[in-house]
Amino acid sequence: xxxxxxxxxxxxxxxxxxxxxxxxxxxxxxxxxxxxxxxxxxxxxxxxxxxxxxxxxxxxxxxxxxxxxxxxxxxxxxxxxxxxxxxxxxxxxxxxxxxxxxxxxxxxxxxxxxxxxxxxxxxxxxxxxxxxxxxxxxxxxxxxxxxxxxxxxxxxxxxxxxxxxxxxxxxxxxxxxxxxxxxxxxxxxxxxxxxxxxxxxxxxxxxxxxxxxxxxxxxxxxxxxxxxxxxxxxxxxxxxxxxxxxxxxxxxxxxxxxxxxxxxxxx
Amino acid sequence: xxxxxxxxxxxxxxxxxxxxxxxxxxxxxxxxxxxxxxxxxxxxxxxxxxxxxxxxxxxxxxxxxxxxxxxxxxxxxxxxxxxxxxxxxxxxxxxxxxxxxxxxxxxxxxxxxxxxxxxxxxxxxxxxxxxxxxxxxxxxxxxxxxxxxxxxxxxxxxxxxxxxxxxxxxxxxxxxxxxxxxxxxxxxxxxxxxxxxxxxxxxxxxxxxxxxxxxxxxxxxxxxxxxxxxxxxxxxxxxxxxxxxxxxxxxxxxxxxxxxxxxxxxx
DNA sequence: CCTGGGTTCGAACGGCGTTCGTGAATGCGA
DNA sequence: TCGCATTCACGAACGCCGTTCGAACCCAGG
Numbered sequence: 001x002x003x004x005x006x007x008x009x010x011x012x013x014x015x016x017x018x019x020x021x022x023x024x025x026x027x028x029x030x031x032x033x034x035x036x037x038x039x040x041x042x043x044x045x046x047x048x049x050x051x052x053x054x055x056x057x058x059x060x061x062x063x064x065x066x067x068x069x070x071x072x073x074x075x076x077x078x079x080x081x082x083x084x085x086x087x088x089x090x091x092x093x094x095x096x097x098x099x100x101x102x103x104x105x106x107x108x109x110x111x112x113x114x115x116x117x118x119x120x121x122x123x124x125x126x127x128x129x130x131x132x133x134x135x136x137x138x139x140x141x142x143x144x145x146x147x148x149x150x151x152x153x154x155x156x157x158x159x160x161x162x163x164x165x166x167x168x169x170x171x172x173x174x175x176x177x178x179x180x181x182x183x184x185x186x187x188x189x190x191x192x193x194x195x196x197x198x199x200x201x202x203x204x205x206x207x208x209x210x211x212x213x214x215x216x217x218x219x220x221x222x223x224x225x226x227x228x229x230x231x232x233x234x235x236x237x238x239x240x241x242x243x244x245x246x247x248x249x250x251x252x253x254x255x256x257x258x259x260x261x262x263x264x265x266x267x
Numbered sequence: 268x269x270x271x272x273x274x275x276x277x278x279x280x281x282x283x284x285x286x287x288x289x290x291x292x293x294x295x296x297x298x299x300x301x302x303x304x305x306x307x308x309x310x311x312x313x314x315x316x317x318x319x320x321x322x323x324x325x326x327x328x329x330x331x332x333x334x335x336x337x338x339x340x341x342x343x344x345x346x347x348x349x350x351x352x353x354x355x356x357x358x359x360x361x362x363x364x365x366x367x368x369x370x371x372x373x374x375x376x377x378x379x380x381x382x383x384x385x386x387x388x389x390x391x392x393x394x395x396x397x398x399x400x401x402x403x404x405x406x407x408x409x410x411x412x413x414x415x416x417x418x419x420x421x422x423x424x425x426x427x428x429x430x431x432x433x434x435x436x437x438x439x440x441x442x443x444x445x446x447x448x449x450x451x452x453x454x455x456x457x458x459x460x461x462x463x464x465x466x467x468x469x470x471x472x473x474x475x476x477x478x479x480x481x482x483x484x485x486x487x488x489x490x491x492x493x494x495x496x497x498x499x500x501x502x503x504x505x506x507x508x509x510x511x512x513x514x515x516x517x518x519x520x521x522x523x524x525x526x527x528x529x530x531x532x533x534x
Numbered sequence: 535c536c537t538g539g540g541t542t543c544g545a546a547c548g549g550c551g552t553t554c555g556t557g558a559a560t561g562c563g564a
Numbered sequence: 565t566c567g568c569a570t571t572c573a574c575g576a577a578c579g580c581c582g583t584t585c586g587a588a589c590c591c592a593g594g
Contacts, residue, residue, distance in 0.1 A: 049542080072582060082543040084584075089541095093582065144411070144454075147461060149487055154496055157506075161498040175505035176517045184447075187411075187454035194414060220416055229421055231428040238442035239424075250443045250533060258525025266517060316573075339551060349574040351553075356572095360551065535594100542589070550581065559572070564565100 049079065051089045055099045059136060062100070066197055067138030072096075097142040098150055104132055104139050105152030110159030118167025119260070123252045125159055126185055130248060133189030137196065140189025148182065156182055169259060170267040177259050184255065188248060214243045316348065318356045322366045326403060329367070333464055334405030339363075364409040365417055371399050371406050372419030377426030385434025386527070390519045392426055393452055397515060400456030404463065407456025415449065423449055436526060437534040444526050451522065455515060481510045 047053070057078050061070045072093060076083040090096045108128055111121050133140040148154075157178040164174030195216075218240040226233040242250075314320070324345050328337045339360060343350040357363045375395055378388050400407040415421075424445040431441035462483075485507040493500040509517075 071580080073580080076543090082545090083582080084543050084545090085541080087583075144457065145461075147458070151495070154491065154499060158496045158499050161502060161506075165498065165502075171502050171505045172508060173517070175502055175508065176514055177521070178506070179514060180451075180518045180521060183454050183458065184451055187450050187457075190411065190454075191414075191450065194412075224421065228418070229425045231432065232421060232425050235428060235432075235438050235442055238438045239428075239445070241439065241442065247443055247446060250440070250529070251447045253529045253532065254444070254447060254525035255521060256525070257528035258521035258523070261524035261528055262517070262520045265520065338549080340549075343574090349576090350551080351575075352573050354552075355574095537592105537594085539592095540590090542587105544587095545585085547584080548582100551579100553578080554576085556575090557573090560570080562568090562570100564567090 049081065049085055049089055051099065053079065054086060054089055054096070055103055058096060058100055059103065059139075062138035062142075063136055067141040067193065068197065070138070094146060097146050101139055101143045101146070101148075102150040102152035104136050105150075105156055107132060108152070108156055108159065110155065110162065113162045113166035115166045115168065118163050118169075119256045121163045122160065122167070122181075122256055122259075125156070125163065126181060126252050126255070127248070129156060129182070129185040130188060133186070134192070138193060140186050141193050143186045144190045153182075164259070169263045173259060173263040173266040176266070177255075181255060184251065188244075188251075192244060211243070316346065316352055316356055318366065320346065321353060321356055321363070322370055325363060325367055326370065326406075329405035329409075330403055334408040334460065335464065337405070361413060364413050368406055368410045368413070368415075369417040369419035371403050372417075372423055374399060375419075375423055375426065377422065377429065380429045380433030382433045382435065385430050385436075386523045388430045389427065389434075389448075389523050389526075392423070392430065393448060393519050393522070394515070396423065396449070396452040397455060400453070401459070405460060407453050408460050410453045411457045420449075431526070436530045440526060440530040440533040443533070444522075448522060451518065455511075455518075459511060478510070 054075070058070055058075055061075060061078055072083045072086055075096075076086055079085075086096075090099070108125070111124065114121060133143070160178045160181055161174055164177055165171060169177070221232070221236050221240050224232055224236070232239060321342070325337055325342055328342060328345055339350045339353055342363075343353055346352075353363075357366070375392070378391065381388060400410070427445045427448055428441055431444055432438060436444070488499070488503050488507050491499055491503070499506060
């Protein structure tokens with residue numbers, strides 16, 4: 001009824017150039033089944049499930065409808081199967097999250113360390129991380145919901161370490177900075193995801209709309225009782241000033257300047 | 268069968284001295300029913316449900332068994348009632364989280380700002396916040412799962428603002444620091460809670476055991492493939508050095524020094 | 535052609551947050 | 565003191581969730 005299927009190895013399609021080494025997983029086995037044309041009504045032979053396909057679909061679903069829309073059940077439905085099927089390829093929900101954020105973190109581009117521009121480079125990496133979380137809505141939630149232990153996550157640490165050490169930061173300070181930086185960036189991403197989810201429960205895949213979020217925050221601050229919070233009231237322009245971007249730039253500045261300042265203390 | 272009950276107003280038992288103003292909630296109405304002695308077998312008249320009692324129980328449950336052990340159902344069972352009853356006093360799970368972390372944040376003690384010691388004072392507040400999260404396991408999880416908008420949370424901001432401004436930090440930098448600082452501290456608390464939960468699923472209310480957590484982290488770093496992560500391997504002593512406390516002190520140093528460094532830039 | 539190991543997946547388990555509707559308790563005006 | 569309107573308590577149910585069980589199925593090696 002169907003031509004016989006072929007089985008062959010194929011490089012990881014995620015990040016083609018990065019093929020030198022397979023630390024995490026073996027080569028991906030993809031099974032392609034060519035259906036005899038025009039046999040349309042007969043239920044097509046389902047494409048084989050693979051961890052790849054599962055992670056792909058999870059990311060697509062998360063990008064489209066947010067983290068909470070990705071459950072083992074909804075994911076299975078998107079793959080046109082039952083929830084139990086997923087467990088053959090993914091240990092549990094936790095591991096799925098790990099795989100997703102690992103795949104995302106792999107996109108991080110670590111610049112060639114330049115001692116003269118280490119501070120700008122470090123900020124760039126932070127911005128990149130923030131952007132990755134933004135480009136994959138929901139991923140920050142997944143990142144916070146787990147302890148970072150996989151390859152993609154480690155690349156970020158390796159990169160930060162490289163830049164800092166090149167910049168003359170003491171190894172101890174640089175090492176702890178990896179922690180601090182990635183924790184901060186994921187927290188920002190997580191918080192943004194929360195706001196985005198709350199304010200609208202974004203129905204039709206519209207992007208998070210950071211402006212509306214900021215506006216809502218301003219409104220909240222402005223109705224504080226002045227007797228209880230004199231300073232918050234007095235400085236409410238400053239407290240509500242700037243959007244997420246401005247605040248992030250400020251934080252990046254603080255982190256980098258602070259690192260430079262305390263580096264020697266932790267030599 | 269029972270003597271008639273009396274009804275009277277009572278000050279909020281949470282924080283007796285702070286009575287000057289009731290912004291959030293009205294006076295608490297407590298109804299005390301004295302059962303006729305020795306009528307023991309008859310089911311005692313259940314104490315009335317109040318938001319207070321619910322929050323108290325939620326905090327106790329969280330402290331004993333962690334955030335995940337607190338569900339509307341388990342909470343109801345602990346209060347010897349059904350889940351539906353809670354909704355008479357608490358809008359939903361989100362609001363419960365808000366109430367809990369608000370109650371906790373209220374314990375924060377803001378020092379009288381001293382311009383000469385603003386940096387130490389700021390670090391103290393950060394430490395205090397961290398300790399509050401630690402003293403109430405699971406609360407950091409609740410804090411991250413919501414957008415901070417309530418009284419207790421605002422007190423932290425007010426305090427940080429006061430210290431910074433007294434220390435000569437520009438209002439704009441101080442304002443954004445409130446954001447940055449509380450985001451960082453809750454992220455730390457959240458991560459600690461995750462580790463604690465993962466490694467053992469702490470059965471019998473034993474405290475989180477930060478040492479074991481740190482040990483597990485060291486083990487993880489030490490099995491990285493050196494070819495892929497040369498720097499992480501080379502500097503693994505630094506990367507795994509120090510416990511949660513050391514890292515927190517480092518972060519506090521970075522934040523405070525960084526704030527001082529960039530303050531003028533954001534005037 | 536058989537057989538056995540891996541894959542698929544419907545069904546079910548126990549838990550979740552939340553809502554509905556009933557019935558009891560309560561406080562108030564008469 | 566007595567109705568009565570209102571508030572409160574709460575069992576039951578709805579529709580989710582992550583995960584497991586076990587039967588059916590596919591297919592490579594004998």
